[in-house]
Amino acid sequence: MNYNSVELAWLIRRYAIEMTHISHGSHIGSVLSVADIIAVLYSGEANIEASNVDNDVVILSKGHAGAALYVALAFKGFFEKKYLLTHYANGSFLSGHVSHKNVPGIDVSTGSLGHGLPIACGIAFSNKRDNTNKKIFVIIGDGECDEGSNWEAALVAYKFQLNNLIVIIDRNKMASLDFTENSMPLEPLADKWRSFNWNVIEVDGHNHIELKKAINRAKQNKTSFPTVIIASTIKGKGVKFMENNILWHYRFPHDGDEYENAVKELDACMPETLDGITDF
Amino acid sequence: MRNTFFTELHYGISKSKDIYFLTGDLGFGLINDIEHDFPDNILNMGIAEQNMMGFAAGLALTGKKVFAYSIGNFSTIRCLEQIRNDICYHDADVKIVCVGGGYTYGQLGMSHHATEDISIMRAIPNLEIFAPCDDIECKAIMDYLFLKKGPAYLRLERNTPSLHSDNINFSVGRLYYLKKNINSKTLIISYGSIVSEAIKANEICDNIADVASCPTIKPLNSDYVAGFIQKYKNIICVEENNKCGGLNSFIAQCIATHNLHIQLSVIAINDFYSSIVGDQNYLRNASGISCDHIVKELKRINENK
Numbered sequence: 001m002n003y004n005s006v007e008l009a010w011l012i013r014r015y016a017i018e019m020t021h022i023s024h025g026s027h028i029g030s031v032l033s034v035a036d037i038i039a040v041l042y043s044g045e046a047n048i049e050a051s052n053v054d055n056d057v058v059i060l061s062k063g064h065a066g067a068a069l070y071v072a073l074a075f076k077g078f079f080e081k082k083y084l085l086t087h088y089a090n091g092s093f094l095s096g097h098v099s100h101k102n103v104p105g106i107d108v109s110t111g112s113l114g115h116g117l118p119i120a121c122g123i124a125f126s127n128k129r130d131n132t133n134k135k136i137f138v139i140i141g142d143g144e145c146d147e148g149s150n151w152e153a154a155l156v157a158y159k160f161q162l163n164n165l166i167v168i169i170d171r172n173k174m175a176s177l178d179f180t181e182n183s184m185p186l187e188p189l190a191d192k193w194r195s196f197n198w199n200v201i202e203v204d205g206h207n208h209i210e211l212k213k214a215i216n217r218a219k220q221n222k223t224s225f226p227t228v229i230i231a232s233t234i235k236g237k238g239v240k241f242m243e244n245n246i247l248w249h250y251r252f253p254h255d256g257d258e259y260e261n262a263v264k265e266l267d268a269c270m271p272e273t274l275d276g277i278t279d280f
Numbered sequence: 281m282r283n284t285f286f287t288e289l290h291y292g293i294s295k296s297k298d299i300y301f302l303t304g305d306l307g308f309g310l311i312n313d314i315e316h317d318f319p320d321n322i323l324n325m326g327i328a329e330q331n332m333m334g335f336a337a338g339l340a341l342t343g344k345k346v347f348a349y350s351i352g353n354f355s356t357i358r359c360l361e362q363i364r365n366d367i368c369y370h371d372a373d374v375k376i377v378c379v380g381g382g383y384t385y386g387q388l389g390m391s392h393h394a395t396e397d398i399s400i401m402r403a404i405p406n407l408e409i410f411a412p413c414d415d416i417e418c419k420a421i422m423d424y425l426f427l428k429k430g431p432a433y434l435r436l437e438r439n440t441p442s443l444h445s446d447n448i449n450f451s452v453g454r455l456y457y458l459k460k461n462i463n464s465k466t467l468i469i470s471y472g473s474i475v476s477e478a479i480k481a482n483e484i485c486d487n488i489a490d491v492a493s494c495p496t497i498k499p500l501n502s503d504y505v506a507g508f509i510q511k512y513k514n515i516i517c518v519e520e521n522n523k524c525g526g527l528n529s530f531i532a533q534c535i536a537t538h539n540l541h542i543q544l545s546v547i548a549i550n551d552f553y554s555s556i557v558g559d560q561n562y563l564r565n566a567s568g569i570s571c572d573h574i575v576k577e578l579k580r581i582n583e584n585k
Contacts, residue, residue, distance in 0.1 A: 115366055153331045
């Protein structure tokens with residue numbers, strides 16, 4: 001079953017609300033901000049199918065948004081949807097931060113920020129050497145850009161001309177305690193990547209058309225330089241009372257108004273084609 | 281030992297183009313042959329060790345075998361989380377190599393003293409740890425590392441004389457006698473080049489003890505080691521590493537859990553930083569882990585009989 005990006009984005013949001021509500025897990029704000037990016041990748045922009053062995057690589061370096069990835073993978077048929085509601089549960093393989101152990105479709109475990117990009121560089125380098133057509137996608141957070149290891153990797157990606165590497169930054173302008181520009185000013189972020197000799201594309205991270213255009217440009221990259229797509233997003237996007245509110249980095253939608261209002265808002269914009277699809 | 285490592289590495293790469301050598305901008309004068317013969321297999325990763333280890337993990341995830349190299353603590357403590365999360369948790373075929381175990385780079389100061397690495401690396405799950413005492417052990421371990429897939433830490437020193445008289449039949453986790461008497465009741469157990477100090481001290485004391493090298497720090501099977509040591513009344517464990525958490529700790533745990541009647545003499549670094557410098561020999565003396573200190577302990581044991 002193949003879902004288009006709008007459908008997949010809705011599924012990610014709706015299931016994430018359900019998953020965090022049940023599990024009392026954190027990071028709903030981060031999941032909501034990255035939902036469109038993941039949806040676009042897993043609805044065709046990344047060459048990924050459950051039945052393939054030669055898939056593109058997607059590394060969710062901001063591993064705390066794992067719920068988004070789990071939903072996308074389940075709806076792409078990598079594992080049964082019933083496992084989604086075991087996120088965070090005792091004995092579950094669906095850990096709070098993405099884990100590759102026993103989860104089909106996930107190649108790299110993350111959770112500590114700044115690890116994904118160096119690993120991606122190693123994978124990209126190897127694929128370039130072996131002349132494969134694979135693209136290596138890494139999704140990093142903007143707060144995550146504080147970590148020095150990213151910049152070490154940025155230097156090396158240029159050195160090895162990793163033009164099969166595509167970084168997407170979920171630029172929701174928030175970290176976990178404060179807005180990024182208060183905790184660790186990142187602007188001018190695009191200029192920083194440019195100065196590291198990267199191709200930089202800036203898009204609205206909730207606009208699927210812009211995201212797809214940018215990803216396509218990046219996939220056709222014939223320059224020697226790797227590409228970073230800086231996707232402007234809103235933490236908590238899709239549920240009005242969660243948007244741009246640092247509280248929702250941690251807080252899960254509690255029983256009552258929080259959960260009900262979130263569900264009401266999302267159900268109101270459910271794509272018709274998905275009628276009856278949720279099992280809750 | 282360093283040279284043996286590079287010779288073996290060169291040979292290994294000649295047999296398989298899927299072996300990569302990553303260096304944190306180090307190896308001056310040592311990598312010339314590899315650079316010349318296999319320029320595609322040697323990657324200078326710059327002075328960026330966290331990235332080097334993450335990159336190594338990524339490379340290994342695509343099926344390559346990686347040797348990631350630096351000196352002192354730079355290939356271990358500097359990038360420990362990458363070793364733990366990216367390499368060991370992913371079971372990546374990355375061999376982490378440090379040249380400069382212990383006080384190898386004594387004159388360079390405490391930043392270059394790799395004196396806690398054994399303790400720290402022991403506590404990382406899914407990581408094999410090897411510390412050869414001479415070129416013979418180094419070569420045997422390298423042969424093994426080429427065959428075995430998975431995370432490993434190889435602690436090397438610079439140039440060390442051969443202590444084994446012959447090639448050894450290497451097996452992971454085995455102890456090797458360098459001196460074995462018929463009925464010694466004292467065993468000196470050690471790893472790395474400091475094994476030579478143990479041998480020297482023993483000779484000064486008329487070879488009163490047995491001496492065994494322990495080139496595998498992890499995995500060590502407690503039952504096997506207990507079986508090996510149980511006939512001794514005294515064990516002197518010599519290591520160029522902090523007394524907290526190294527081989528001494530393993531031996532102590534082994535003795536205690538198997539309820540063995542053995543007294544352990546801990547000859548290790550006394551949990552401090554050396555702010556004075558000197559060559560390896562000088563600092564071993566200053567830290568109480570030299571031949572003289574082993575002699576003293578052997579004499580004490582002998583007198584207490």
